[in-house]
Amino acid sequence: MHYTNLKPFPRDFLWGASTSAYQVEGAWNEDGKGKSVIDMMDHPEGTAGFTVASDHYHHYKEDIKLFHELGLKAYRFSIAWTRILPEGSGTINEKGLAHYERVIDELLHYGIEPIVTLYHFDLPYALEEKGGWNNRETIDDFANYARILFERFGDKVTHWLTINEQNTLILHPGAVGIPKGGSSPSKKELYTQNHHMLVAQGKAMSLCHELCPHAKIGPALNMTSMYQATSKPADAIAAHNWETLRGWSFLDLAVHGRYNRLLWSYLEENGWTPVIEEGDLLAIQQGQPDFIAINYYSTATIAESRGDSSDVSPRAGDQQIMLGEPGVYRPEENPYVNKTKYGWVIDPVGLRLTLRKVYERYHLPIIITENGIGAPDELTEDGAIHDEYRIDFIQAHLEQIQWALSDGVEVFGYCPWAAMDVVSTHQGYAKRYGFIYVNRGEFDLKDMSRIKKDSFYWYQRVITSNGNER
Numbered sequence: 226m227h228y229t230n231l232k233p234f235p236r237d238f239l240w241g242a243s244t245s246a247y248q249v250e251g252a253w254n255e256d257g258k259g260k261s262v263i264d265m266m267d268h269p270e271g272t273a274g275f276t277v278a279s280d281h282y283h284h285y286k287e288d289i290k291l292f293h294e295l296g297l298k299a300y301r302f303s304i305a306w307t308r309i310l311p312e313g314s315g316t317i318n319e320k321g322l323a324h325y326e327r328v329i330d331e332l333l334h335y336g337i338e339p340i341v342t343l344y345h346f347d348l349p350y351a352l353e354e355k356g357g358w359n360n361r362e363t364i365d366d367f368a369n370y371a372r373i374l375f376e377r378f379g380d381k382v383t384h385w386l387t388i389n390e391q392n393t394l395i396l397h398p399g400a401v402g403i404p405k406g407g408s409s410p411s412k413k414e415l416y417t418q419n420h421h422m423l424v425a426q427g428k429a430m431s432l433c434h435e436l437c438p439h440a441k442i443g444p445a446l447n448m449t450s451m452y453q454a455t456s457k458p459a460d461a462i463a464a465h466n467w468e469t470l471r472g473w474s475f476l477d478l479a480v481h482g483r484y485n486r487l488l489w490s491y492l493e494e495n496g497w498t499p500v501i502e503e504g505d506l507l508a509i510q511q512g513q514p515d516f517i518a519i520n521y522y523s524t525a526t527i528a529e530s531r532g533d534s535s536d537v538s539p540r541a542g543d544q545q546i547m548l549g550e551p552g553v554y555r556p557e558e559n560p561y562v563n564k565t566k567y568g569w570v571i572d573p574v575g576l577r578l579t580l581r582k583v584y585e586r587y588h589l590p591i592i593i594t595e596n597g598i599g600a601p602d603e604l605t606e607d608g609a610i611h612d613e614y615r616i617d618f619i620q621a622h623l624e625q626i627q628w629a630l631s632d633g634v635e636v637f638g639y640c641p642w643a644a645m646d647v648v649s650t651h652q653g654y655a656k657r658y659g660f661i662y663v664n665r666g667e668f669d670l671k672d673m674s675r676i677k678k679d680s681f682y683w684y685q686r687v688i689t690s691n692g693n694e695r
Protein backbone atom coordinates (compact mmCIF):
# COMPACT_ATOMS: atom_id res chain seq x y z
CA MET A 226 0.00 0.00 0.00
CA HIS A 227 1.38 3.38 -0.97
CA TYR A 228 0.20 6.78 0.24
CA THR A 229 0.89 10.13 -1.38
CA ASN A 230 0.94 11.79 2.03
CA LEU A 231 1.86 9.95 5.18
CA LYS A 232 -0.15 10.64 8.32
CA PRO A 233 1.77 12.75 10.85
CA PHE A 234 2.58 11.45 14.32
CA PRO A 235 -0.32 12.25 16.67
CA ARG A 236 0.15 15.49 18.61
CA ASP A 237 0.17 13.71 21.98
CA PHE A 238 2.49 10.94 20.77
CA LEU A 239 4.57 9.60 23.65
CA TRP A 240 8.16 10.06 22.54
CA GLY A 241 10.06 8.06 25.09
CA ALA A 242 12.91 5.71 25.86
CA SER A 243 13.25 2.58 28.01
CA THR A 244 15.39 0.81 30.57
CA SER A 245 14.88 -1.95 33.13
CA ALA A 246 15.82 -1.91 36.80
CA TYR A 247 18.50 -4.59 36.90
CA GLN A 248 20.14 -3.43 33.69
CA VAL A 249 20.76 0.14 34.85
CA GLU A 250 20.37 0.54 38.59
CA GLY A 251 23.28 -1.28 40.23
CA ALA A 252 23.10 -0.84 44.05
CA TRP A 253 22.19 -4.51 44.02
CA ASN A 254 22.37 -4.92 47.80
CA GLU A 255 21.64 -1.41 49.06
CA ASP A 256 18.83 0.07 51.12
CA GLY A 257 17.32 -3.26 52.01
CA LYS A 258 17.08 -4.71 48.51
CA GLY A 259 16.73 -8.50 48.45
CA LYS A 260 18.49 -10.76 45.97
CA SER A 261 16.86 -11.47 42.66
CA VAL A 262 17.46 -14.40 40.32
CA ILE A 263 19.66 -12.07 38.30
CA ASP A 264 21.90 -11.44 41.33
CA MET A 265 22.31 -15.19 41.68
CA MET A 266 23.25 -15.98 38.12
CA ASP A 267 26.35 -17.34 36.53
CA HIS A 268 27.10 -14.76 33.91
CA PRO A 269 28.89 -15.82 30.74
CA GLU A 270 32.63 -15.39 31.00
CA GLY A 271 33.86 -11.97 29.90
CA THR A 272 30.60 -10.19 30.60
CA ALA A 273 29.82 -7.73 33.33
CA GLY A 274 27.63 -8.55 36.25
CA PHE A 275 24.71 -6.37 37.20
CA THR A 276 25.96 -5.27 40.60
CA VAL A 277 26.84 -1.75 39.45
CA ALA A 278 25.31 -1.64 35.95
CA SER A 279 25.01 2.07 35.02
CA ASP A 280 24.67 3.11 38.66
CA HIS A 281 21.36 4.76 37.82
CA TYR A 282 20.21 4.15 41.39
CA HIS A 283 22.64 6.82 42.55
CA HIS A 284 22.63 8.94 39.38
CA TYR A 285 18.88 9.03 38.78
CA LYS A 286 18.59 12.81 39.23
CA GLU A 287 21.38 13.56 36.79
CA ASP A 288 19.98 10.97 34.37
CA ILE A 289 16.43 12.29 34.50
CA LYS A 290 17.75 15.82 33.91
CA LEU A 291 19.41 14.48 30.78
CA PHE A 292 16.16 12.74 29.74
CA HIS A 293 14.50 16.12 30.07
CA GLU A 294 17.18 17.71 27.92
CA LEU A 295 16.64 14.93 25.40
CA GLY A 296 13.01 16.01 25.33
CA LEU A 297 11.46 12.73 26.48
CA LYS A 298 7.71 12.84 26.99
CA ALA A 299 7.80 9.40 28.62
CA TYR A 300 10.34 7.19 30.36
CA ARG A 301 9.67 3.48 30.57
CA PHE A 302 11.46 1.75 33.42
CA SER A 303 10.83 -1.19 35.71
CA ILE A 304 10.54 -1.43 39.45
CA ALA A 305 12.73 -4.05 41.11
CA TRP A 306 10.37 -6.35 43.01
CA THR A 307 13.21 -7.08 45.46
CA ARG A 308 13.50 -3.42 46.47
CA ILE A 309 9.84 -3.40 47.48
CA LEU A 310 9.60 -6.91 48.93
CA PRO A 311 13.11 -8.23 49.59
CA GLU A 312 11.74 -11.74 50.10
CA GLY A 313 9.23 -11.47 47.28
CA SER A 314 6.35 -11.38 49.77
CA GLY A 315 5.94 -10.43 53.42
CA THR A 316 7.64 -7.35 54.84
CA ILE A 317 7.59 -4.22 52.72
CA ASN A 318 10.83 -2.29 52.40
CA GLU A 319 9.80 1.36 52.70
CA LYS A 320 13.19 2.52 51.45
CA GLY A 321 12.51 0.80 48.13
CA LEU A 322 9.12 2.45 47.74
CA ALA A 323 10.61 5.81 48.71
CA HIS A 324 13.29 5.45 46.05
CA TYR A 325 10.77 4.91 43.26
CA GLU A 326 8.60 7.67 44.62
CA ARG A 327 11.55 10.03 44.22
CA VAL A 328 12.18 8.75 40.69
CA ILE A 329 8.53 9.19 39.70
CA ASP A 330 8.32 12.65 41.29
CA GLU A 331 11.49 13.73 39.53
CA LEU A 332 10.08 12.59 36.19
CA LEU A 333 6.78 14.35 36.81
CA HIS A 334 8.66 17.49 37.83
CA TYR A 335 10.08 17.59 34.30
CA GLY A 336 6.76 16.67 32.70
CA ILE A 337 7.99 13.20 31.74
CA GLU A 338 5.35 10.51 32.01
CA PRO A 339 6.52 7.42 33.93
CA ILE A 340 5.62 4.15 32.18
CA VAL A 341 6.20 1.47 34.78
CA THR A 342 6.92 -2.21 34.17
CA LEU A 343 6.01 -4.30 37.20
CA TYR A 344 8.46 -7.10 36.48
CA HIS A 345 11.35 -7.22 34.03
CA PHE A 346 13.10 -10.60 34.42
CA ASP A 347 14.27 -10.05 38.05
CA LEU A 348 12.18 -12.44 40.13
CA PRO A 349 13.02 -12.35 43.85
CA TYR A 350 15.44 -15.19 44.58
CA ALA A 351 13.54 -16.04 47.77
CA LEU A 352 10.58 -16.97 45.56
CA GLU A 353 12.80 -18.86 43.14
CA GLU A 354 13.98 -20.98 46.03
CA LYS A 355 10.36 -21.94 46.66
CA GLY A 356 9.94 -23.01 43.04
CA GLY A 357 9.61 -19.60 41.37
CA TRP A 358 6.92 -19.54 38.71
CA ASN A 359 6.51 -23.32 39.00
CA ASN A 360 4.91 -22.64 42.35
CA ARG A 361 1.30 -21.45 42.22
CA GLU A 362 1.92 -19.28 45.29
CA THR A 363 3.98 -16.94 43.12
CA ILE A 364 0.71 -15.91 41.42
CA ASP A 365 -0.62 -14.31 44.59
CA ASP A 366 2.80 -12.97 45.52
CA PHE A 367 2.85 -11.12 42.21
CA ALA A 368 -0.69 -9.83 42.68
CA ASN A 369 0.20 -8.66 46.19
CA TYR A 370 3.32 -6.89 44.89
CA ALA A 371 1.29 -5.25 42.11
CA ARG A 372 -1.30 -4.10 44.66
CA ILE A 373 1.40 -2.40 46.73
CA LEU A 374 2.59 -0.46 43.68
CA PHE A 375 -0.93 0.47 42.54
CA GLU A 376 -1.82 1.70 46.02
CA ARG A 377 1.34 3.75 46.37
CA PHE A 378 1.78 5.11 42.84
CA GLY A 379 -1.70 4.76 41.33
CA ASP A 380 -2.34 8.50 41.38
CA LYS A 381 0.96 9.30 39.65
CA VAL A 382 1.38 6.58 37.02
CA THR A 383 -1.01 6.37 34.06
CA HIS A 384 0.57 3.57 32.03
CA TRP A 385 1.58 0.26 33.59
CA LEU A 386 3.13 -2.78 31.96
CA THR A 387 2.71 -6.19 33.53
CA ILE A 388 5.46 -8.68 32.70
CA ASN A 389 8.26 -7.81 30.32
CA GLU A 390 8.60 -10.35 27.50
CA GLN A 391 6.91 -13.34 29.02
CA ASN A 392 7.60 -15.07 25.70
CA THR A 393 11.36 -14.54 26.12
CA LEU A 394 11.18 -15.96 29.65
CA ILE A 395 9.37 -19.06 28.40
CA LEU A 396 10.93 -19.63 24.98
CA HIS A 397 14.46 -18.29 25.41
CA PRO A 398 15.15 -18.69 29.15
CA GLY A 399 18.87 -18.98 28.41
CA ALA A 400 18.89 -15.36 27.23
CA VAL A 401 17.92 -14.22 30.67
CA GLY A 402 20.04 -16.78 32.52
CA ILE A 403 19.70 -19.58 35.03
CA PRO A 404 20.61 -18.99 38.72
CA LYS A 405 23.84 -20.63 39.94
CA GLY A 406 23.52 -24.34 40.52
CA GLY A 407 20.07 -24.37 38.92
CA SER A 408 19.22 -26.51 35.94
CA SER A 409 17.44 -25.41 32.80
CA PRO A 410 13.71 -25.89 33.27
CA SER A 411 11.97 -28.54 31.15
CA LYS A 412 9.37 -27.51 28.58
CA LYS A 413 6.66 -28.96 30.80
CA GLU A 414 7.85 -26.71 33.63
CA LEU A 415 8.13 -23.70 31.34
CA TYR A 416 4.53 -24.03 30.16
CA THR A 417 3.42 -24.42 33.77
CA GLN A 418 5.31 -21.22 34.60
CA ASN A 419 3.70 -19.59 31.58
CA HIS A 420 0.24 -20.47 32.83
CA HIS A 421 0.97 -19.15 36.31
CA MET A 422 2.34 -15.91 34.87
CA LEU A 423 -0.82 -15.49 32.82
CA VAL A 424 -3.05 -15.91 35.86
CA ALA A 425 -0.80 -13.50 37.80
CA GLN A 426 -0.95 -11.01 34.95
CA GLY A 427 -4.74 -11.31 34.75
CA LYS A 428 -5.04 -10.64 38.47
CA ALA A 429 -2.70 -7.65 38.26
CA MET A 430 -4.65 -6.12 35.37
CA SER A 431 -7.95 -6.53 37.24
CA LEU A 432 -6.43 -5.00 40.37
CA CYS A 433 -5.11 -2.06 38.40
CA HIS A 434 -8.58 -1.31 37.06
CA GLU A 435 -10.11 -1.67 40.49
CA LEU A 436 -7.56 0.46 42.38
CA CYS A 437 -6.53 3.00 39.72
CA PRO A 438 -9.58 3.66 37.56
CA HIS A 439 -7.74 6.30 35.52
CA ALA A 440 -4.73 4.15 34.76
CA LYS A 441 -4.16 1.84 31.83
CA ILE A 442 -2.30 -1.43 31.82
CA GLY A 443 -1.08 -3.90 29.23
CA PRO A 444 1.32 -6.77 28.55
CA ALA A 445 4.74 -6.16 26.95
CA LEU A 446 5.75 -8.95 24.60
CA ASN A 447 8.63 -9.43 22.23
CA MET A 448 6.71 -9.45 18.97
CA THR A 449 7.90 -10.10 15.47
CA SER A 450 6.75 -11.44 12.11
CA MET A 451 7.90 -14.69 10.60
CA TYR A 452 8.60 -14.83 6.87
CA GLN A 453 8.31 -18.11 5.04
CA ALA A 454 11.61 -18.99 3.37
CA THR A 455 10.04 -19.94 0.02
CA SER A 456 6.60 -20.22 -1.52
CA LYS A 457 6.60 -23.92 -0.62
CA PRO A 458 3.34 -24.53 1.27
CA ALA A 459 5.18 -26.47 4.00
CA ASP A 460 7.35 -23.39 4.65
CA ALA A 461 4.20 -21.32 5.08
CA ILE A 462 2.89 -23.77 7.68
CA ALA A 463 6.25 -23.74 9.52
CA ALA A 464 6.31 -19.91 9.58
CA HIS A 465 2.75 -19.87 10.87
CA ASN A 466 3.60 -22.51 13.49
CA TRP A 467 6.38 -20.42 14.93
CA GLU A 468 4.63 -17.06 14.62
CA THR A 469 1.74 -18.54 16.60
CA LEU A 470 3.83 -20.29 19.24
CA ARG A 471 6.20 -17.36 19.73
CA GLY A 472 3.78 -14.47 19.60
CA TRP A 473 0.05 -14.92 19.01
CA SER A 474 -0.44 -17.61 21.63
CA PHE A 475 0.79 -15.23 24.36
CA LEU A 476 -1.26 -12.26 23.19
CA ASP A 477 -4.38 -14.36 22.54
CA LEU A 478 -4.31 -15.35 26.20
CA ALA A 479 -3.56 -11.85 27.45
CA VAL A 480 -6.27 -10.21 25.33
CA HIS A 481 -8.94 -12.85 24.67
CA GLY A 482 -8.27 -14.94 27.75
CA ARG A 483 -8.21 -18.22 25.87
CA TYR A 484 -5.59 -20.75 24.92
CA ASN A 485 -4.80 -20.58 21.23
CA ARG A 486 -5.93 -23.89 19.67
CA LEU A 487 -2.66 -24.50 17.84
CA LEU A 488 -0.68 -23.92 21.02
CA TRP A 489 -2.97 -26.27 22.93
CA SER A 490 -2.61 -29.03 20.29
CA TYR A 491 1.17 -28.58 20.41
CA LEU A 492 1.16 -28.85 24.22
CA GLU A 493 -1.09 -31.93 24.13
CA GLU A 494 1.05 -33.62 21.51
CA ASN A 495 4.14 -33.14 23.69
CA GLY A 496 2.54 -33.81 27.07
CA TRP A 497 3.25 -30.24 28.21
CA THR A 498 -0.26 -29.01 29.02
CA PRO A 499 -0.34 -27.07 32.29
CA VAL A 500 -2.75 -27.87 35.10
CA ILE A 501 -5.60 -25.37 34.88
CA GLU A 502 -7.30 -24.96 38.22
CA GLU A 503 -10.79 -23.66 38.77
CA GLY A 504 -10.85 -19.89 38.43
CA ASP A 505 -7.62 -19.64 36.44
CA LEU A 506 -9.24 -18.96 33.09
CA LEU A 507 -11.68 -16.55 34.67
CA ALA A 508 -8.79 -14.59 36.23
CA ILE A 509 -7.05 -14.49 32.85
CA GLN A 510 -10.25 -13.40 31.08
CA GLN A 511 -11.20 -10.77 33.62
CA GLY A 512 -7.84 -9.03 33.39
CA GLN A 513 -8.38 -7.07 30.22
CA PRO A 514 -5.52 -5.03 28.79
CA ASP A 515 -6.18 -1.43 27.71
CA PHE A 516 -3.35 -1.45 25.19
CA ILE A 517 -0.60 -3.69 23.89
CA ALA A 518 3.08 -2.93 24.34
CA ILE A 519 5.46 -4.52 21.90
CA ASN A 520 9.22 -4.84 21.95
CA TYR A 521 10.42 -5.14 18.37
CA TYR A 522 13.96 -5.82 17.21
CA SER A 523 13.93 -8.09 14.16
CA THR A 524 12.01 -10.50 12.02
CA ALA A 525 12.94 -14.11 11.32
CA THR A 526 12.71 -16.35 8.29
CA ILE A 527 11.38 -19.83 8.67
CA ALA A 528 11.42 -23.04 6.67
CA GLU A 529 9.87 -26.46 6.99
CA SER A 530 11.42 -28.63 9.69
CA ARG A 531 13.72 -31.41 8.53
CA GLY A 532 12.52 -33.37 11.53
CA ASP A 533 15.90 -33.88 13.16
CA SER A 534 18.53 -32.03 15.18
CA SER A 535 19.74 -30.20 12.07
CA ASP A 536 16.71 -27.93 12.60
CA VAL A 537 18.29 -26.48 15.71
CA SER A 538 20.49 -23.39 15.36
CA PRO A 539 23.96 -23.62 16.92
CA ARG A 540 23.37 -20.14 18.45
CA ALA A 541 20.89 -21.07 21.12
CA GLY A 542 19.66 -18.90 23.92
CA ASP A 543 19.22 -15.58 22.16
CA GLN A 544 15.81 -13.96 22.07
CA GLN A 545 16.17 -12.73 18.48
CA ILE A 546 17.98 -15.69 16.97
CA MET A 547 15.46 -18.43 16.37
CA LEU A 548 16.38 -21.80 17.75
CA GLY A 549 14.46 -24.26 15.52
CA GLU A 550 12.46 -27.23 16.69
CA PRO A 551 12.17 -30.59 14.95
CA GLY A 552 8.66 -31.10 13.60
CA VAL A 553 7.77 -27.45 14.09
CA TYR A 554 10.10 -25.06 12.23
CA ARG A 555 13.64 -24.36 11.13
CA PRO A 556 15.31 -20.93 10.96
CA GLU A 557 16.60 -19.84 7.55
CA GLU A 558 18.75 -16.97 6.35
CA ASN A 559 17.04 -13.99 4.77
CA PRO A 560 19.13 -12.65 1.85
CA TYR A 561 17.20 -9.36 1.77
CA VAL A 562 18.17 -7.97 5.16
CA ASN A 563 21.32 -6.86 6.97
CA LYS A 564 22.34 -7.80 10.50
CA THR A 565 23.75 -5.97 13.50
CA LYS A 566 27.25 -6.79 14.76
CA TYR A 567 25.52 -9.19 17.13
CA GLY A 568 23.77 -11.05 14.33
CA TRP A 569 20.28 -9.59 14.82
CA VAL A 570 18.34 -9.04 11.62
CA ILE A 571 17.68 -5.36 10.85
CA ASP A 572 14.21 -5.09 9.34
CA PRO A 573 12.31 -1.80 9.72
CA VAL A 574 9.60 -2.88 7.25
CA GLY A 575 9.01 -5.88 9.51
CA LEU A 576 7.97 -3.42 12.22
CA ARG A 577 5.22 -1.98 9.99
CA LEU A 578 4.05 -5.49 9.21
CA THR A 579 4.10 -6.55 12.86
CA LEU A 580 2.17 -3.45 13.93
CA ARG A 581 -0.44 -4.11 11.26
CA LYS A 582 -0.85 -7.73 12.30
CA VAL A 583 -1.10 -6.97 16.03
CA TYR A 584 -3.64 -4.21 15.47
CA GLU A 585 -5.71 -6.23 13.03
CA ARG A 586 -5.91 -9.11 15.49
CA TYR A 587 -6.67 -7.22 18.72
CA HIS A 588 -7.87 -3.70 17.83
CA LEU A 589 -6.10 -2.23 20.82
CA PRO A 590 -3.83 0.83 20.82
CA ILE A 591 -0.15 -0.08 20.61
CA ILE A 592 2.94 1.39 22.19
CA ILE A 593 6.42 0.28 21.15
CA THR A 594 8.29 -0.18 24.40
CA GLU A 595 11.58 -1.44 22.94
CA ASN A 596 13.37 -1.12 19.62
CA GLY A 597 17.03 -0.39 19.10
CA ILE A 598 20.47 -1.53 18.04
CA GLY A 599 23.12 -3.04 20.27
CA ALA A 600 26.57 -1.93 19.17
CA PRO A 601 30.09 -1.63 20.58
CA ASP A 602 29.97 2.19 20.64
CA GLU A 603 33.30 3.94 20.87
CA LEU A 604 34.21 7.05 22.78
CA THR A 605 36.47 8.80 20.28
CA GLU A 606 39.31 11.25 20.91
CA ASP A 607 37.02 14.22 20.33
CA GLY A 608 35.07 13.11 23.40
CA ALA A 609 32.05 12.08 21.34
CA ILE A 610 30.23 8.93 20.29
CA HIS A 611 29.48 8.93 16.58
CA ASP A 612 26.71 6.36 16.49
CA GLU A 613 25.31 7.12 13.04
CA TYR A 614 24.25 3.43 12.73
CA ARG A 615 21.85 4.01 15.68
CA ILE A 616 20.45 7.11 14.01
CA ASP A 617 19.99 5.16 10.76
CA PHE A 618 18.34 2.29 12.62
CA ILE A 619 15.84 4.39 14.55
CA GLN A 620 15.20 6.71 11.63
CA ALA A 621 14.27 3.76 9.41
CA HIS A 622 11.98 2.30 12.08
CA LEU A 623 10.27 5.65 12.68
CA GLU A 624 9.57 5.89 8.99
CA GLN A 625 7.85 2.52 9.11
CA ILE A 626 5.83 3.55 12.16
CA GLN A 627 4.58 6.46 10.10
CA TRP A 628 3.62 4.06 7.34
CA ALA A 629 1.80 1.94 9.91
CA LEU A 630 -0.01 5.02 11.22
CA SER A 631 -1.02 5.77 7.66
CA ASP A 632 -2.24 2.17 7.32
CA GLY A 633 -4.61 2.99 10.19
CA VAL A 634 -2.74 1.37 13.06
CA GLU A 635 -3.20 3.17 16.38
CA VAL A 636 0.33 3.68 17.71
CA PHE A 637 0.48 6.04 20.67
CA GLY A 638 4.12 5.96 21.68
CA TYR A 639 7.66 4.92 20.92
CA CYS A 640 10.18 4.09 23.64
CA PRO A 641 13.38 2.84 22.03
CA TRP A 642 15.85 0.71 23.92
CA ALA A 643 17.52 2.40 25.60
CA ALA A 644 17.42 5.80 27.27
CA MET A 645 21.01 5.25 28.40
CA ASP A 646 23.58 2.47 28.17
CA VAL A 647 22.49 -0.68 29.98
CA VAL A 648 24.06 -4.05 30.66
CA SER A 649 22.82 -6.41 27.95
CA THR A 650 20.87 -9.43 29.17
CA HIS A 651 23.66 -11.85 28.28
CA GLN A 652 26.26 -9.97 26.23
CA GLY A 653 27.80 -7.58 28.70
CA TYR A 654 28.34 -3.85 28.72
CA ALA A 655 30.14 -3.62 25.38
CA LYS A 656 26.82 -4.16 23.64
CA ARG A 657 25.45 -0.67 24.09
CA TYR A 658 22.02 0.66 23.28
CA GLY A 659 21.61 4.10 24.83
CA PHE A 660 21.29 7.67 23.62
CA ILE A 661 23.52 8.47 26.60
CA TYR A 662 26.91 6.85 26.89
CA VAL A 663 28.02 5.71 30.34
CA ASN A 664 31.77 5.87 30.69
CA ARG A 665 32.56 2.44 32.05
CA GLY A 666 34.13 -0.66 30.57
CA GLU A 667 33.23 -4.30 30.96
CA PHE A 668 35.22 -4.55 34.19
CA ASP A 669 36.81 -1.14 34.62
CA LEU A 670 34.17 1.16 36.09
CA LYS A 671 36.08 4.33 35.12
CA ASP A 672 34.28 7.53 36.13
CA MET A 673 30.75 6.50 35.07
CA SER A 674 30.28 9.93 33.55
CA ARG A 675 27.36 10.45 31.18
CA ILE A 676 28.14 11.58 27.62
CA LYS A 677 25.54 12.49 25.01
CA LYS A 678 25.94 10.44 21.85
CA ASP A 679 25.30 11.87 18.37
CA SER A 680 21.99 9.97 18.46
CA PHE A 681 21.01 12.01 21.54
CA TYR A 682 21.11 15.28 19.59
CA TRP A 683 19.36 13.66 16.65
CA TYR A 684 16.52 12.17 18.75
CA GLN A 685 16.15 15.51 20.49
CA ARG A 686 15.38 17.11 17.09
CA VAL A 687 12.99 14.30 16.23
CA ILE A 688 11.04 14.88 19.42
CA THR A 689 11.00 18.68 19.14
CA SER A 690 9.60 18.43 15.62
CA ASN A 691 7.12 15.69 16.63
CA GLY A 692 8.79 13.30 14.22
CA ASN A 693 8.86 15.64 11.23
CA GLU A 694 12.60 16.25 11.23
CA ARG A 695 14.42 13.01 10.92
Ligand code: BG6
Pocket residue numbers: 245248389390393400447520544595599642648649650651652656
Ligand atom coordinates in the same frame (compact mmCIF):
# COMPACT_ATOMS: atom_id res chain seq x y z
C1 BG6 B 1 14.78 -7.39 25.22
C2 BG6 B 1 14.77 -7.24 26.72
O1 BG6 B 1 14.52 -8.71 24.89
O2 BG6 B 1 15.95 -7.10 24.55
C3 BG6 B 1 15.81 -6.28 27.28
O3 BG6 B 1 13.49 -6.87 27.17
C4 BG6 B 1 17.11 -6.48 26.53
O4 BG6 B 1 15.93 -6.49 28.65
C5 BG6 B 1 16.87 -6.16 25.07
O5 BG6 B 1 18.19 -5.76 27.03
C6 BG6 B 1 18.13 -6.26 24.24
O6 BG6 B 1 18.65 -7.54 24.36
P1 BG6 B 1 20.14 -7.85 24.82
O7 BG6 B 1 20.16 -9.32 24.96
O8 BG6 B 1 21.02 -7.36 23.74
O9 BG6 B 1 20.35 -7.14 26.10
